[in-house]
Amino acid sequence: MREQIDLAVIEGDGIGPEVIAEARKVLRAALPEGVTLNETEYPFGANHYLATGEILDDASLDQLAKHDAILLGAVGGDPADPKLAGGILERGLLLKLRFAFDHYINLRPSKLWPSAISPLANPGEIDFVVVREGTEGLYVGNGGVVRAGTEHEVANELSVNTARGVERTVRYAFELAMTRDRRLTLVHKKNVLVNAGVLWNRIVNEVAEEYPEVAVDYLHIDAATIFFVTNPSRFDVIVTDNIFGDIITDLAGAVTGGIGLAASGNLNPEGAFPSMFEPVHGSAPDIAGTGKADPTAAILSVALLLQHFGFDDAAKRVEAACEQDLRNRSGEARSTSEIGDAIAALLA
Amino acid sequence: MREQIDLAVIEGDGIGPEVIAEARKVLRAALPEGVTLNETEYPFGANHYLATGEILDDASLDQLAKHDAILLGAVGGDPADPKLAGGILERGLLLKLRFAFDHYINLRPSKLWPSAISPLANPGEIDFVVVREGTEGLYVGNGGVVRAGTEHEVANELSVNTARGVERTVRYAFELAMTRDRRLTLVHKKNVLVNAGVLWNRIVNEVAEEYPEVAVDYLHIDAATIFFVTNPSRFDVIVTDNIFGDIITDLAGAVTGGIGLAASGNLNPEGAFPSMFEPVHGSAPDIAGTGKADPTAAILSVALLLQHFGFDDAAKRVEAACEQDLRNRSGEARSTSEIGDAIAALLA
Ligand SMILES: CC(C)[C@H](C(=O)O)[C@@H](O)C(=O)O
Numbered sequence: 031m032r033e034q035i036d037l038a039v040i041e042g043d044g045i046g047p048e049v050i051a052e053a054r055k056v057l058r059a060a061l062p063e064g065v066t067l068n069e070t071e072y073p074f075g076a077n078h079y080l081a082t083g084e085i086l087d088d089a090s091l092d093q094l095a096k097h098d099a100i101l102l103g104a105v106g107g108d109p110a111d112p113k114l115a116g117g118i119l120e121r122g123l124l125l126k127l128r129f130a131f132d133h134y135i136n137l138r139p140s141k142l143w144p145s146a147i148s149p150l151a152n153p154g155e156i157d158f159v160v161v162r163e164g165t166e167g168l169y170v171g172n173g174g175v176v177r178a179g180t181e182h183e184v185a186n187e188l189s190v191n192t193a194r195g196v197e198r199t200v201r202y203a204f205e206l207a208m209t210r211d212r213r214l215t216l217v218h219k220k221n222v223l224v225n226a227g228v229l230w231n232r233i234v235n236e237v238a239e240e241y242p243e244v245a246v247d248y249l250h251i252d253a254a255t256i257f258f259v260t261n262p263s264r265f266d267v268i269v270t271d272n273i274f275g276d277i278i279t280d281l282a283g284a285v286t287g288g289i290g291l292a293a294s295g296n297l298n299p300e301g302a303f304p305s306m307f308e309p310v311h312g313s314a315p316d317i318a319g320t321g322k323a324d325p326t327a328a329i330l331s332v333a334l335l336l337q338h339f340g341f342d343d344a345a346k347r348v349e350a351a352c353e354q355d356l357r358n359r360s361g362e363a364r365s366t367s368e369i370g371d372a373i374a375a376l377l378a
Numbered sequence: 379m380r381e382q383i384d385l386a387v388i389e390g391d392g393i394g395p396e397v398i399a400e401a402r403k404v405l406r407a408a409l410p411e412g413v414t415l416n417e418t419e420y421p422f423g424a425n426h427y428l429a430t431g432e433i434l435d436d437a438s439l440d441q442l443a444k445h446d447a448i449l450l451g452a453v454g455g456d457p458a459d460p461k462l463a464g465g466i467l468e469r470g471l472l473l474k475l476r477f478a479f480d481h482y483i484n485l486r487p488s489k490l491w492p493s494a495i496s497p498l499a500n501p502g503e504i505d506f507v508v509v510r511e512g513t514e515g516l517y518v519g520n521g522g523v524v525r526a527g528t529e530h531e532v533a534n535e536l537s538v539n540t541a542r543g544v545e546r547t548v549r550y551a552f553e554l555a556m557t558r559d560r561r562l563t564l565v566h567k568k569n570v571l572v573n574a575g576v577l578w579n580r581i582v583n584e585v586a587e588e589y590p591e592v593a594v595d596y597l598h599i600d601a602a603t604i605f606f607v608t609n610p611s612r613f614d615v616i617v618t619d620n621i622f623g624d625i626i627t628d629l630a631g632a633v634t635g636g637i638g639l640a641a642s643g644n645l646n647p648e649g650a651f652p653s654m655f656e657p658v659h660g661s662a663p664d665i666a667g668t669g670k671a672d673p674t675a676a677i678l679s680v681a682l683l684l685q686h687f688g689f690d691d692a693a694k695r696v697e698a699a700c701e702q703d704l705r706n707r708s709g710e711a712r713s714t715s716e717i718g719d720a721i722a723a724l725l726a
C-alpha cells in the first residue's frame with residue numbers, strides 16, 4: 031500500500047473552490063493512518079484563462095504529470111462570454127487532461143441516494159456504474175471543415191475506435207462487474223454504426239468468454255434511454271463509448287435526483303499518469319459564494335480517489351458517511367462547509 | 379389541393395399488418411370528399427427477406443418512387459436471428475428508403491396524450507416536436523475498418539454535415555415553430571463536435587434572423603436529456619442531427635408514456651420523392667397476432683400524412699379523434715381493430 035499521495039488540486043471556477051475545500055477536508059479525515067497527503071494547488075479554469083491567457087500549457091501539463099492524482103472542482107465561466115465560446119476551455123483543459131493522461135476509463139457511478147428525489151414516479155432501487163471510454167470515439171478531434179462559413183460548407187466529425195482502446199475499457203468493465211452484481215450491458219448503436227458497433231460487440235463477446243459468471247446483454251443507445259426512465263434498476267455495469275457515455279451519464283444523474291450528487295473518476299488504471307477525480311456538476315456561477323453548493327458529489331469523488339489507490343476501506347467509509355449524512359437530512363438548509371464538516375465528523 | 383393520393387403500403391412484420399389495417403381504415407374515413415385513395419401493397423420486411431432473399435432492390439425502389447407517399451408498419455424479425463444481424467434490414471430497408479427518397483426531415487411529435495401514463499412523477503404538459511435531420515451525420519455509412527477482427531483493428535465512423543443539409547432542416551424547424559409556440563431549441567454537442575457544431579450553430583443563427591418572432595436557445599445533447607426528465611414542458615420545437623434525434627425521440631417517447639403512441643414522418647417536404655409515415659414502435663413479435671397492439675401510433679402517423687398533403691383539417695380531425703378515444707378509455711382492454719373502429723367512428 032502506498033504511503034503518500036501527491037495530489038494536484040484544481041479548484042476551478044464558481045462553486046469549484048467551495049466544494050473542493052470540503053472534499054479535501056474529508057480526504058484528510060478519511061486517509062488511513064501513516065499515509066501522507068501532499069497537496070499542490072493549480073489555478074486553471076475560466077478565471078485563470080481570462081486573467082492570464084493560459085488554459086493549460088505544456089509546462090503546466092508536465093507539472094501536473096508529476097502528481098499521483100488530480101482533484102478537480104468545476105471549470106467554466108459565463109456561457110455567454112464570447113471569450114469562452116467554442117468549448118475552448120472544455121477542450122483545452124478537461125479533454126486535454128483526459129487525453130494527455132490517457133484517462134481511458136471515465137467511471138461514473140449512479141445511485142439513488144437517501145433523500146435524493148428522483149423525477150421518476152417509481153424509480154425503484156437505482157445503483158449502477160457507467161464505464162465510459164474516455165480517449166476515443168467522436169472525442170478525438172479528428173474532424174474538419176471544407177468551405178467553412180459558406181453555403182457549400184461540409185463539416186466532418188470522425189469517430190475513431192481501436193481494438194486496443196475498446197478492449198482495455200471492456201476488460202475494466204468486466205472486472206468491475208465481478209465486484210458487483212455481475213451484469214454487464216453494452217450500449218451502442220451497432221445497427222447503424224456498423225464499423226464501431228461490430229468492433230465493440232466483438233470485443234465484448236471475446237472478453238465475456240473469460241468471465242462466464244457475468245451476464246451480458248446489449249442495448250441500442252436509443253432503447254437504453256427508455257430503460258433509464260422506465261426501469262433503471264435493470265442496470266448494473268454499463269460499458270459504452272465516449273459520446274454515448276456522455277449522454278447517458280447526464281441522464282442517469284437526472285433520474286437519480288440531479289447531477290448534484292454524481293461523482294466521477296477519469297482513470298488511468300495502471301497509474302502511468304495521474305488519474306483525475308471530479309464531481310459531474312458544473313461551476314454553477316449563479317450560486318457561487320453563497321454557501322449553497324452541496325459538496326457531496328466532490329466528496330464522493332474523493333471516495334473514488336481512495337478506491338483508485340487501493341484504500342478500499344477508507345473509500346467505503348466516505349461513501350457510508352455521505353449516505354448517512356444524506357439520510358440525516360431533514361430539509362433544513364445547511365451550508366457547503368456545514369455539510370463537509372458533518373461528513374468529516376462521521377468519519378472521526 | 380390534390381385530388382388523389384397514390385399510397386404505397388408496407389405493412390412489414392409482427393404487429394405491422396394489424397396496426398396498418400386500422401391506419402388505412404382511418405385514412406379512408408378521414409380523407410376529404412372528392413379525394414381518391416389508391417393503395418398498393420408491398421411485401422418488404424423481415425419475413426419477405428427471409429423467404430425471398432430480397433430486402434429492397436433497385437427495381438422495387440423505382441416502383442415505390444412512383445407513389446405519392448409510403449405508409450410503413452414496422453420492420454423487424456427475431457433479434458436473435460443471425461440472418462438479421464448487423465442491422466441488415468434497418469440499413470437495407472428503412473435507412474435505404476430515407477436516403478433514396480431524401481427524407482431529410484424526420485418529424486417526431488411528442489405529446490403526453492390523455493390516459494397515457496408518464497414514468498415521470500410530475501410530467502406537466504408535454505407537447506413538443508423533434509425535427510431530426512434524416513440524411514446526414516453519422517448515418518451516411520461512410521465509416522470503415524482497418525485490420526478488421528484483429529487486436530489492431532481501427533474502426534472509424536464519419537459524421538458528414540453539409541450547410542445545404544443543415545439549412546433546409548433548420549428552415550423547416552423555424553417554419554414549424556411559427557405554427558406553434560415559436561420556441562426553437564438546437565440540440566448538439568458543439569463544445570466537443572466543433573466542426574459540425576459550429577456549422578449547426580451558424581445556420582441556426584443565420585436563419586433565426588429571418589424569424590425574429592422565434593425564441594431560440596441551445597442545449598448540449600447531454601444537458602438536453604436532463605430536461606427531458608426534469609422539465610419536458612420547456613420544449614416546443616427541437617432541431618437536431620440524425621443520431622442525437624434518434625436518441626432523444628426514444629427518450630421523448632418514453633417520458634410521454636411509451637413509444638406506443640409515437641408517430642413519425644420521414645419527409646421530403648418538396649415532394650420530389652414520396653414521404654414515408656410510420657409509427658415509431660417496432661414489430662413487437664411477442665404480441666403479433668393477439669390483437670393486443672394499439673394502432674394509435676400508426677393512426678397518428680396518418681394524421682402526419684394528411685398534413686403533409688395539405689389536408690390540415692382532416693389531419694386535425696384524426697388527431698382529435700385519437701385524443702378523444704384515448705380520453706374515453708377506462709381501462710377496458712380493446713382489440714387493435716376495436717380501437718381502429720372507434721377512432722374511425724369518431725370521424726363519421
Ligand atoms: C464539458 C464536456 C467536454 C464534458 C464531456 O463531454 O465529456 C462533460 O459533458 C462531461 O461529461 O464530463
Ligand SMILES: CC(C)[C@H](C(=O)O)[C@@H](O)C(=O)O
Binds near residue numbers: 221222252469624
Ligand atoms: C431502426 C433504426 C435504424 C432507426 C434509426 O436509428 O433511425 C430507428 O431507431 C428510428 O429511430 O427510426
